[in-house]
């Protein structure tokens with residue numbers, strides 16, 4: 033299991049220090065939530081902030097684009113230093129073309145589904161992806177309650193990926209992830225867990241990372 037802490041819950045007045053603390057704690061991924069106030073009701077940050085952090089960090093930048101028409105901004109996020117760009121299937125009626133364009137830029141590509149979107153919506157897209165992001169809350173805000181039906185959705189996604197021979201596609205779960213549901217999510221098949229409010233604010237980060245990792249090991253589920 034890979035833990036990808038969501039920067040949105042970090043201390044925004046000390047971001048460089050926060051990123052350094054994550055690296056010192058042996059975190060490997062950083063989840064960056066880009067919101068446009070249109071696809072979702074909130075506005076966060078864009079390429080300039082990601083670029084500033086890129087100078088400070090070697091973490092894998094997992095960039096979650098909650099924006100309309102993501103294809104218009106791919107170059108900007110590549111130039112900013114993103115490693116993976118995840119677009120929402122609900123935000124792009126030409127998602128296959130956009131995913132191919134992300135890969136053509138040399139980046140990893142991901143497709144995300146909102147809680148109300150069935151996994152079948154990405155049936156013909158996952159072959160062009162490195163990751164499938166299953167939202168466990170309606171995107172837009174941190175600190176929301178985990179939707180329990182996500183567990184079944186992760187199982188359906190894993191079965192679909194196996195059926196079409198795409199088991200190399202990582203399954204990520206984002207929203208309301210916490211120590212109380214991490215083990216069940218990994219058991220259902222989640223490969224990458226995003227955690228915002230249940231990670232930041234719990235220092236030292238190395239201990240928090242160890243807690244999530246321990247919960248995700250099979251023996252902890254007895």
Ligand code: DX5
Pocket residue numbers: 038040041063065096169170171172173174175176206207208209226227228229230
């Ligand atoms: C929600 C974002 C999430 C969020 C996670 O719209 O996509 O990444 O920051 O925060 P928590 O873990 O607090 O739900």
Ligand code: ZN
Pocket residue numbers: 038063064065096206226
């Ligand atoms: Zn996110």
